[in-house]
Amino acid sequence: MSECATGDKNKRARALDRIKKCFALAKSSNPHEAEAAMRQARKLMDKFKLEIGDVHATQTEEFSLRIGKAKSVPPQWIRMLSMTVSKAFGCVSFYSYGPDGQSLIFIGEIGSAEMSAYAYEVLIRQLKDSKRKYLSGVSIQGTVQRRKAGVLYAEAWIIGVHKRVEEFSGVTEEVERAIHAYTQRNYPGVPVTKMKRRKLDMDAYRAYIQGKRDGESVSLHKPMGRDEHRQLELE
Incomplete structure (x- = not known):
């Protein structure tokens, strides 16, 4: 690869990194900050001929x-x-x-x-x-x-x-x-089906596993009737 091509690739990578940061800022609760970040992101994407898919792919x-x-x-x-x-x-x-x-x-x-x-x-x-x-x-x-x-x-x-x-x-x-x-x-020729949404995060999963283990360790005994309790008290 020529030095020119390598330089272009590095510039593109840096631009993608800056665009990702702009997208993160665009989630700001401050509407002016969010709008400015989106304008900067669009400007960089136009300059380097990047699409939204290029940004997603870097993640x-x-x-x-x-x-x-x-x-x-x-x-x-x-x-x-x-x-x-x-x-x-x-x-x-x-x-x-x-x-x-x-x-x-x-x-x-x-x-x-x-x-x-x-x-x-x-x-x-x-x-x-x-x-x-x-x-x-x-x-x-x-x-x-x-x-x-x-x-x-x-x-x-x-x-x-x-x-x-x-x-x-x-x-x-x-x-x-x-x-x-x-x-x-x-890999344009490889089909990717719709993926399942995650129901539990890892902390929730660990809680689930621990609860399952603790529940399995519980032992139930046949409850005693009123007469049986009275008999124990007399003894």
Whole structure:
């Protein structure tokens, strides 16, 4: 890349950063400050030929994780796990494969994509370990049958994980806009369906989990009748 092109790219990046700050100021309760910020944002967008989608896209990041050397499509259960994890962290994910092997690509709010990839790596290790232990403890004849049992076990395991993350999965409308803008610019051929709105934030989710644990620890005893209470008093 030439020095001129690099300079233009840096100027564009700085302009996008200033536009984002202007949009933040445009939310001010002071109408004069908000109007001035929007005027400045429009001026910068016109000068650098930027669209609102360009601004949204800067709020999103991409993280690629290589998962295998095979040149074919990753197994279904691999794709299931990546979708489950990305959903939990408010991201979208898709896979790529070819001469360079297999990769998973996570796209989400700044910080979320990398967290999704890390969570995937943790869970895939746990899943493979659990599957190995299960298969070592059962008697299944034939390589094909054993492989099929392993796949079914993995898919069921992932469904169980999915239920655990369902309560706090989803995204805000702003994050969904940013993800759509990013994918349209960088992966125009990849469809992104409408994403689920997040019902609980992480603090609410932690409260839910603690309440569930505390509730499960409560033990109920059969209540005593009036005569039984009287008998205890006499004794």
